[in-house]
Amino acid sequence: MNVSKNIGIKEIAVLANVSIGTVDRVLHGRTGVSKSTKAKVLKIIEETGFKRNLMASRLKLASSKTLQIAVLLPEIKNEMYYWHHSNAGIKKAVQELNEQGIMANYFYFNRLDPKNFKKSYNMIFEHEIDALITVPFFEKETDELILKAEELKLPLVFLDSMLNNKNKTNNISQNSFKAGMVAGRLLHGLVGDCGQYFVFNILNKRGIQINNQQREMGFRAYFEQNLKEFDFEIHSINMPLENKEELEKDIQELLNSDKTKGVFVTNARSFLVSDMLKECCISNVNIIGFDLNLPNLERLKSNDIKFLINQNPEFQGYSAIKGLFKYLTEQDASELNLDIPVEIIIKENADFSEMN
Amino acid sequence: MNVSKNIGIKEIAVLANVSIGTVDRVLHGRTGVSKSTKAKVLKIIEETGFKRNLMASRLKLASSKTLQIAVLLPEIKNEMYYWHHSNAGIKKAVQELNEQGIMANYFYFNRLDPKNFKKSYNMIFEHEIDALITVPFFEKETDELILKAEELKLPLVFLDSMLNNKNKTNNISQNSFKAGMVAGRLLHGLVGDCGQYFVFNILNKRGIQINNQQREMGFRAYFEQNLKEFDFEIHSINMPLENKEELEKDIQELLNSDKTKGVFVTNARSFLVSDMLKECCISNVNIIGFDLNLPNLERLKSNDIKFLINQNPEFQGYSAIKGLFKYLTEQDASELNLDIPVEIIIKENADFSEMN
DNA sequence: CTGAAAGCGCTTACAG
DNA sequence: CTGAAAGCGCTTACAG
Numbered sequence: 001m002n003v004s005k006n007i008g009i010k011e012i013a014v015l016a017n018v019s020i021g022t023v024d025r026v027l028h029g030r031t032g033v034s035k036s037t038k039a040k041v042l043k044i045i046e047e048t049g050f051k052r053n054l055m056a057s058r059l060k061l062a063s064s065k066t067l068q069i070a071v072l073l074p075e076i077k078n079e080m081y082y083w084h085h086s087n088a089g090i091k092k093a094v095q096e097l098n099e100q101g102i103m104a105n106y107f108y109f110n111r112l113d114p115k116n117f118k119k120s121y122n123m124i125f126e127h128e129i130d131a132l133i134t135v136p137f138f139e140k141e142t143d144e145l146i147l148k149a150e151e152l153k154l155p156l157v158f159l160d161s162m163l164n165n166k167n168k169t170n171n172i173s174q175n176s177f178k179a180g181m182v183a184g185r186l187l188h189g190l191v192g193d194c195g196q197y198f199v200f201n202i203l204n205k206r207g208i209q210i211n212n213q214q215r216e217m218g219f220r221a222y223f224e225q226n227l228k229e230f231d232f233e234i235h236s237i238n239m240p241l242e243n244k245e246e247l248e249k250d251i252q253e254l255l256n257s258d259k260t261k262g263v264f265v266t267n268a269r270s271f272l273v274s275d276m277l278k279e280c281c282i283s284n285v286n287i288i289g290f291d292l293n294l295p296n297l298e299r300l301k302s303n304d305i306k307f308l309i310n311q312n313p314e315f316q317g318y319s320a321i322k323g324l325f326k327y328l329t330e331q332d333a334s335e336l337n338l339d340i341p342v343e344i345i346i347k348e349n350a351d352f353s354e355m356n
Numbered sequence: 357m358n359v360s361k362n363i364g365i366k367e368i369a370v371l372a373n374v375s376i377g378t379v380d381r382v383l384h385g386r387t388g389v390s391k392s393t394k395a396k397v398l399k400i401i402e403e404t405g406f407k408r409n410l411m412a413s414r415l416k417l418a419s420s421k422t423l424q425i426a427v428l429l430p431e432i433k434n435e436m437y438y439w440h441h442s443n444a445g446i447k448k449a450v451q452e453l454n455e456q457g458i459m460a461n462y463f464y465f466n467r468l469d470p471k472n473f474k475k476s477y478n479m480i481f482e483h484e485i486d487a488l489i490t491v492p493f494f495e496k497e498t499d500e501l502i503l504k505a506e507e508l509k510l511p512l513v514f515l516d517s518m519l520n521n522k523n524k525t526n527n528i529s530q531n532s533f534k535a536g537m538v539a540g541r542l543l544h545g546l547v548g549d550c551g552q553y554f555v556f557n558i559l560n561k562r563g564i565q566i567n568n569q570q571r572e573m574g575f576r577a578y579f580e581q582n583l584k585e586f587d588f589e590i591h592s593i594n595m596p597l598e599n600k601e602e603l604e605k606d607i608q609e610l611l612n613s614d615k616t617k618g619v620f621v622t623n624a625r626s627f628l629v630s631d632m633l634k635e636c637c638i639s640n641v642n643i644i645g646f647d648l649n650l651p652n653l654e655r656l657k658s659n660d661i662k663f664l665i666n667q668n669p670e671f672q673g674y675s676a677i678k679g680l681f682k683y684l685t686e687q688d689a690s691e692l693n694l695d696i697p698v699e700i701i702i703k704e705n706a707d708f709s710e711m712n
Numbered sequence: 713c714t715g716a717a718a719g720c721g722c723t724t725a726c727a728g
Numbered sequence: 729c730t731g732a733a734a735g736c737g738c739t740t741a742c743a744g
Contacts, residue, residue: 006455008721019731024723032729053455055418056721059411060736064724099362099409099737181704189546189662222704306545342705348537348578349698364737375715380739388713412737416720420740455721 007050016044027052054329062101067328069094069104069321070124072134073159074111080294082268082313083135086159089317090133097325104321105129112205114138121145131155131324133317155327157320157336160311161211170336172320174311176211180218182342183264183288185226186307187219190286191262193227197234198255200265200273204241212266215290219264244276252280261285271295274304292345297355300347308350310343363404372400383408410685418457423684425450425460425677426480428490429515430467436650438624438669439491442515445673446489453681460677461485468561470494477501487511487680489673511683513676513692516667517567526692528676530667532567536574538698539620539644541582542663543575546642547618549583553590554611556621556629560597568622571646575620600632608636617641627651630660648701653711656703664706666699 009027013020018037025033026041033041044050071090073083087106094104107124110116118141124132125148132149136142136158146169149156161173191197199216201208220234235254239247255261255277261284265273270289277285288307289296299305316338323335365383369376374393381389382397389397400406427446429439443462450460463480466472474497480488481504488505492498492514502525505512517529547553555572557564576590591610595603611617611633617640621629626645633641644663645652655661672694679691 006721010721020722021724021731022729025730028723034729037729053415053721055411055415055455056736057723058736059409059415059721059738060723062411063736099411178704182702185702185704344700344702344705346538346541346700348534348541349700362737366737376738377715377740378713381714384739390713393713409737412720413739414720415722415737416739419720 006053007048009050009052012041012044012048012050015048016041058100058329062099065101067102067131067325068127068129069102069324070107070127070129070132071104072107072109072117072120072124072132074135074137075108082291082293085313086317089314089319090321091317092314093318093321093325097321100325100329102321102325109137111137114141117141118144121148125152125154129154130328131157133157133159133320133324135159136161155324155336157324159316159320160313170323170333172316172323172336172338172340174340174342176214177218177221179290179309179311179342180215180220180264180266181222182218182344183215183307183309184219184222186344187262187264187286187288188223188226190306191260193232195260195262196255196257197223197232197262198264199234199236200263200270201236201238202241202265202267202269202272203238208238209267215266216264219266239273248276248280251276251282255280255282255285259284263287265289267291268293268296270305270308271299274299278304292350294355297350297352300345300350301352301355303347306346308345310345312340312343316340362409363406365406365408368397368400368404368406371404372397414456414685418455421457423458423487423681424483424485425458425680426463426483426485426488427460428463428465428473428476428480428488430491430493431464438647438649441669442673445670445675446677447673448670449674449677449681453677456681456685458677458681465493467493470497473497474500477504481508481510485510486684487513489513489515489676489680491515492517511680511692513680515672515676516669526679526689528672528679528692528694528696530696530698532570533574533577535646535665535667535698536571536576536620536622537578538574538700539571539663539665540575540578542700543618543620543642543644544579544582546662547616549588551616551618552611552613553579553588553618554620555590555592556619556626557592557594558597558621558623558625558628559594564594565623571622572620575622595629604632604636607632607638611636611638611641615640619643621645623647624649624652626661626664627655630655634660648706650711653706653708656701656706657708657711659703662702664701666701668696668699672696 009020009023012023016023018041022033022037023041026038073086076084076087090104094102107120109120117138121134132154146156157170157172159172161171199219201212201216216236223234237251261282263273263285265287268291270287274287287305289305290309290311292308292310296305296308300308319335319338326335327333365376365379369379372379374397378389378393379397382394429442432440432443446460450458463476465476473494477490488510502512513526513528515528517527543553555575557568557572572592579590593607617638619629619641621643624645624647626643630643643661645661646665646667648664648666652661652664656664675691675694682691683689
């Protein structure tokens with residue numbers, strides 16, 4: 001079990017016949033090195049395959065320059081909020097990297113107010129930060145943010161992207177179209193060709209969100225691609241959070257048949273739909289929704305919801321910090337973009353441990 | 357954004373009025389410190405909440421004492437083998453921790469020969485190693501290994517446990533019973549109450565493996581727990597790899613009805629079952645199996661297999677190294693035991709990128 | 713039983 | 729443009 005000692009900056013210095021300070025300057029592309037010296041050092045580095053020891057580097061730097069990551073998320077009122085989980089993942093990663101010199105600073109914006117979002121990130125830019133993790137909630141303001149970050153040369157990572165990436169930015173999020181396709185197959189397996197299908201979009205004051213639209217598109221695409229004769233209708237129901245009575249009447253008419261029914265809820269509130277259908281005495285209904293919030297998990301446990309799709313917000317936050325750290329310390333951007341797997345959760349592989 | 361400098365060994369030394377060498381001795385519980393000094397230092401450490409900086413510690417130690425992890429897996433003939441993925445995960449983690457001073461040494465045993473397994477680990481014990489990662493293939497030899505490792509005070513981690521854990525050891529593996537329950541619900545969703553159900557156990561020279569048995573038990577348990585009137589039979593078919601002709605006759609008789617059929621293959625060879633049923637012209641069949649090997653993925657893509665359950669062998673290997681590193685450097689054993697999630701894979705969330 | 717000093721591999725003022 | 733020296737926080741002989 002042989003131990004081959006890694007070559008270090010000292011060896012490079014000897015081989016290139018310069019001081020270690022000069023090697024360091026070349027390594028970091030700093031100014032103040034003659035062209036010939038630089039070439040000589042680079043050649044030796046190339047030949048020896050030298051990589052600088054990041055642990056030693058961080059040991060020196062952690063005490064002087066802690067990396068400051070700003071995190072701007074929607075307001076979190078309690079631990080059941082989706083964004084709480086993103087935050088938890090961020091905290092976990094920061095904890096792990098703590099002694100290597102990284103800190104997170106948390107900011108929040110009002111999820112219904114684009115102006116507040118803009119105000120928040122402008123405020124953040126007044127501090128000295130090394131990167132920003134946030135969420136592309138509002139199209140126009142997000143575009144402005146992207147431009148501004150580019151200008152400031154500030155690395156930017158979006159969690160849970162809901163916007164089309166016209167701009168080249170870093171995204172750690174699930175492909176919503178693909179998630180819709182997954183939902184299509186799962187529901188089709190339960191309901192079959194002879195059932196009725198419904199897509200429930202739950203609207204808040206901002207209207208329907210882009211990723212919900214993409215989920216619906218994916219869902220419909222599954223049926224178009226996989227059924228030879230695609231001759232049945234998939235009903236879309238846009239359900240505002242207020243004014244439920246009228247909606248319930250419509251639903252009773254639409255869903256009141258003996259047929260097996262499949263319901264795809266495109267956001268995190270499938271528990272609302274489940275409860276409403278129960279109230280309306282709709283039977284033979286199979287529901288699939290998103291996100292492992294407590295009310296959803298309860299309905300999964302009681303068999304009222306059949307499938308949940310997990311976007312793994314904790315893992316998203318965790319990965320964002322780890323990816324940024326790698327980028328900021330190694331100039332390696334490869335982990336700043338991540339396609340979060342479409343994780344399928346049923347009663348038997350769910351983790352109910354937080355339900356106490 | 358305030359930076360609170362972490363307290364270090366130097367501050368502790370000053371506060372306790374001793375040298376840093378003495379603080380270090382106390383931190384590591386080494387001999388040669390008077391009781392009173394030790395108590396004084398421990399009190400200060402307690403009061404300040406000091407934690408030693410692991411990065412600095414590893415910087416010093418990596419060059420002198422590289423941690424040697426032995427890995428003993430079944431022979432891997434090519435990249436399609438299941439164990440290749442465990443190895444890949446191990447390699448990835450070792451790569452990440454390379455400069456922190458960890459190395460893996462790979463050994464292989466004949467998967468059909470318990471004596472060879474025993475011989476292999478005895479040979480490994482002649483080297484100086486800090487931990488062993490292996491697989492509990494053979495009951496008797498594994499028990500002996502556990503005892504021997506205990507005697508040598510050598511940390512031991514099992515991947516893919518197939519044995520009941522009578523002994524307290526470290527296991528990174530999926531709960532096979534739970535995986536069987538998951539398979540039960542998924543298949544039941546497709547096939548319904550009026551179909552026929554079959555469990556295929558594929559036997560090699562070692563007979564049926566314990567985790568396959570546990571999967572079957574979980575599968576049956578799902579139906580017993582979830583169907584009010586559990587009045588249909590689940591047929592078990594033990595399928596040896598040789599002597600297929602006779603088997604095909606039996607199968608043709610058993611499965612040749614118009615009913616929808618659900619087939620649960622308890623190991624990684626669901627592709628074999630899929631192909632055989634196709635040859636026998638069995639229709640209306642829904643297959644669920646384990647592991648994302650290439651032939652299984654091909655059948656998933658062509659809709660011949662409906663679900664695959666992933667044990668994530670790469671993640672298992674990766675976690676074993678990370679967990680051992682944490683244990684060996686921080687005496688923190690919390691990551692040496694891991695319940696791998698039962699990951700559900702369908703055509704739409706599968707990664708076919710390795711299929712070229 | 714305890715301390716002073718050297719060193720892990722890199723980074724950073726400072727001096728020239 | 730370049731080098732020598734101090735230092736990051738811990739560990740390890742060595743000396744007493």
